[in-house]
Amino acid sequence: MIEPGPEFSRLFRTFEHTAFRLETRDVYKSANEAEALRQFTAGEAVDMGWFQNWLSMIQEATAAGRRFSRVRVVSLPLTAYSRFGVFCAGYTNAAGEDIRYLRRMDASGLPDYDYWLFDSSKLVRLHFDDEENFLGGEHIEDPAVIVQHNHWRDAAWHRAIRRDDFATEANDEHH
Helix, strand or coil, X not given: CECCCHHHHHHHHHCCCEEEEEECCCCCECHHHHHHHHHHHCCCCCCCHHHHHHHHHHHHHHHXXXXXXXXXXXXXXXXXXXXHHHHHHHHHHHHCCEEEEEEHHHCCCCCCCCEEEECCCEXXXXXXXXXXXXXXXXXXXXXXXXXXXXXXXXXXXHHCEEHHHHHHHHHHHHX
């Protein structure tokens, strides 16, 4: 198990070409973003200071020709947390990450858990507790399992909608 912290963070600084994440949960708990989430749901201005390290890392990786991408599988109507995620994705996409959205009803055949796939060869399945807190990642080395997760990445990407298009649709549906 790769615990949250420096060892897990190193994964994002040591990949060579691509880092892909499949996100499947409607809610995540993180002390880092708790105040920003509260501000967002209260309709207040959101202080994005908590997010600057991640955005800087994406900008540096993108400038070096390395690519971050992810597909978020979401339930409709969106949870407050998922709406917050769409808001934050505006910042991460501007920094160079390509975040796309896939409605849960269009996600058949995909796993129901989160994972990171680095350089199409290093697979880390993410684990959470019952309260949605991140526990760490399990490094999986079985080549057949890695190939399957590459297939799922490609299938999810093919069906997913660009963040800006999804945000427009979600906003239209919300009003």
